[in-house]
Amino acid sequence: MLKIRNVVEIILLVIKEMHQILTTCQDFAELEKRIYRLVQTITLKLLLTACNYLDEELMKSRDKERLKLIHTKTREIITPFGEVMFKRRYYRDLKTGEGRYLLDEALGLAPRQRLSPWTTEIAVHVAAEMPYHKAAILLRELTLGAVDIRAMTIWEEAQEAGKKLLEQAEEERQAVFDRGELPKGRRQSRELRVEADEVWVAGRDNGKGRRKIAIKIGVGYEGKVKVGQNRRSLQERQVVAGVTEGKVFWEEVITQLGRRWDLSAVEEYYVGGDGASWIKQGLEYFPRVTYRLDPYHLRRALLEGLGHNEAAYKEVSEALIKGDWAEVDKALSAAERKSKGVERRRIIKLRHYLKNNWEGICQTKATERLGAIEGQVFHHIARRMKRHGARWSNKGADHLARLLAARANGELKEAVRLFWQAQPETIRQAVGDKPIRTEGRKHGQDPEEWLRASVPALYGPASGEPWVKYVLRVLTKELPNIA
Numbered sequence: 001m002l003k004i005r006n007v008v009e010i011i012l013l014v015i016k017e018m019h020q021i022l023t024t025c026q027d028f029a030e031l032e033k034r035i036y037r038l039v040q041t042i043t044l045k046l047l048l049t050a051c052n053y054l055d056e057e058l059m060k061s062r063d064k065e066r067l068k069l070i071h072t073k074t075r076e077i078i079t080p081f082g083e084v085m086f087k088r089r090y091y092r093d094l095k096t097g098e099g100r101y102l103l104d105e106a107l108g109l110a111p112r113q114r115l116s117p118w119t120t121e122i123a124v125h126v127a128a129e130m131p132y133h134k135a136a137i138l139l140r141e142l143t144l145g146a147v148d149i150r151a152m153t154i155w156e157e158a159q160e161a162g163k164k165l166l167e168q169a170e171e172e173r174q175a176v177f178d179r180g181e182l183p184k185g186r187r188q189s190r191e192l193r194v195e196a197d198e199v200w201v202a203g204r205d206n207g208k209g210r211r212k213i214a215i216k217i218g219v220g221y222e223g224k225v226k227v228g229q230n231r232r233s234l235q236e237r238q239v240v241a242g243v244t245e246g247k248v249f250w251e252e253v254i255t256q257l258g259r260r261w262d263l264s265a266v267e268e269y270y271v272g273g274d275g276a277s278w279i280k281q282g283l284e285y286f287p288r289v290t291y292r293l294d295p296y297h298l299r300r301a302l303l304e305g306l307g308h309n310e311a312a313y314k315e316v317s318e319a320l321i322k323g324d325w326a327e328v329d330k331a332l333s334a335a336e337r338k339s340k341g342v343e344r345r346r347i348i349k350l351r352h353y354l355k356n357n358w359e360g361i362c363q364t365k366a367t368e369r370l371g372a373i374e375g376q377v378f379h380h381i382a383r384r385m386k387r388h389g390a391r392w393s394n395k396g397a398d399h400l401a402r403l404l405a406a407r408a409n410g411e412l413k414e415a416v417r418l419f420w421q422a423q424p425e426t427i428r429q430a431v432g433d434k435p436i437r438t439e440g441r442k443h444g445q446d447p448e449e450w451l452r453a454s455v456p457a458l459y460g461p462a463s464g465e466p467w468v469k470y471v472l473r474v475l476t477k478e479l480p481n482i483a
Contacts, residue, residue: 108422162399183258246278305350
């Protein structure tokens with residue numbers, strides 16, 4: 001059981017420090033910072049008390065015939081409140097010969113892991129928002145120097161979390177496409193829209209000059225709902241991202257969509273993209289599917305091909321609205337005859353693009369426009385990864401892209417928790433059900449009588465002091481009810 005003296009010592013420290021702060025602070029800024037540091041100090045003491053207590057209880061409740069106590073060893077963990085240093089007991093498993101730290105196992109502390117789970121979670125969240133060196137500076141400022149870690153440390157944590165997501169995605173993909181296990185999504189939807197695109201980021205120089213890395217991103221959703229004036233939001237959005245080939249990417253898309261939706265209940269699928277062959281490859285994975293050319297890329301192709309010829313641009317656009325290829329071809333041919341050089345080649349390229357994607361342009365029935373992918377690319381990938389001066393390796397880009405997709409799906413916290421394999425049931429069994437132990441109290445003895453005899457300060461010369469009147473007296477009234 002926890003001991004009263006641990007609680008009293010911390011409360012007395014709060015009173016002492018608060019009095020000193022109030023009598024010496026100069027302004028509100030200093031007041032809030034010093035109180036924050038006091039909270040950090042108190043939290044570290046509570047953490048230390050909790051770890052020591054748990055380690056002791058785990059020692060008492062262990063299988064003594066199997067686990068032999070060898071020695072104690074100090075461990076340092078960086079928490080959001082600062083670095084906590086505690087000792088935990090090391091055991092030898094007489095059956096397997098392995099060494100074990102029961103406290104580390106119960107709390108889910110991985111070997112050689114210096115950041116606490118919460119610190120890791122915060123670091124990865126910040127790394128998903130900004131460059132690693134800026135994340136390190138922000139953590140240091142927000143914690144008043146309590147979390148002073150290098151940018152490389154944050155990079156390592158983010159990469160490890162992204163690697164875990166990659167391993168999880170690969171395992172789920174193989175379960176579906178190699179072992180034939182059906183996904184277990186339960187959400188029902190009559191229609192499902194899936195849009196995909198590639199975003200190119202700068203790669204590291206591999207000795208052959210500058211190169212680019214393609215990050216694929218897919219977004220599945222049920223539809224669009226109005227959330228404000230001229231604003232709509234994707235309903236039940238699910239984002240998938242990674243640096244991978246088309247076939248593997250679409251298998252990951254199917255797997256992740258299958259985790260949320262019952263795909264067998266979907267009556268119609270709509271797949272949208274810019275016309276790239278790897279995007280059209282995704283049509284093979286969906287039954288009853290309609291392909292849609294993304295309107296942003298259609299407009300861009302028209303501007304690139306006919307931006308110099310306003311009349312031809314208008315004619316082709318009107319023909320596209322009608323869905324009449326003969327009129328489109330006629331307008332393009334007329335514009336081509338009047339053009340030369342680069343402008344003529346652009347028109348030829350435009351004709352080829354429109355013809356290859358004609359089915360996706362004409363498929364307008366029974367569905368609203370798609371066209372959400374460009375905004376999703378910017379918000380989830382490009383805004384973080386296309387900053388000036390950034391250079392990525394294939395693995396680094398893939399791992400971070402998966403973290404960004406997890407953040408978009410509201411799953412980033414779960415991704416970080418893949419690190420930690422705690423044993424909450426072991427902790428509950430070791431701690432028991434009594435929160436506080438009144439040391440020295442005999443069975444059946446009245447708690448108030450025990451406190452009167454065991455805490456002489458209540459009735460001694462110091463009984464008028466504030467820490468006695470406002471702390472110990474309150475404790476003596478409350479603790480007997482839970483002792």
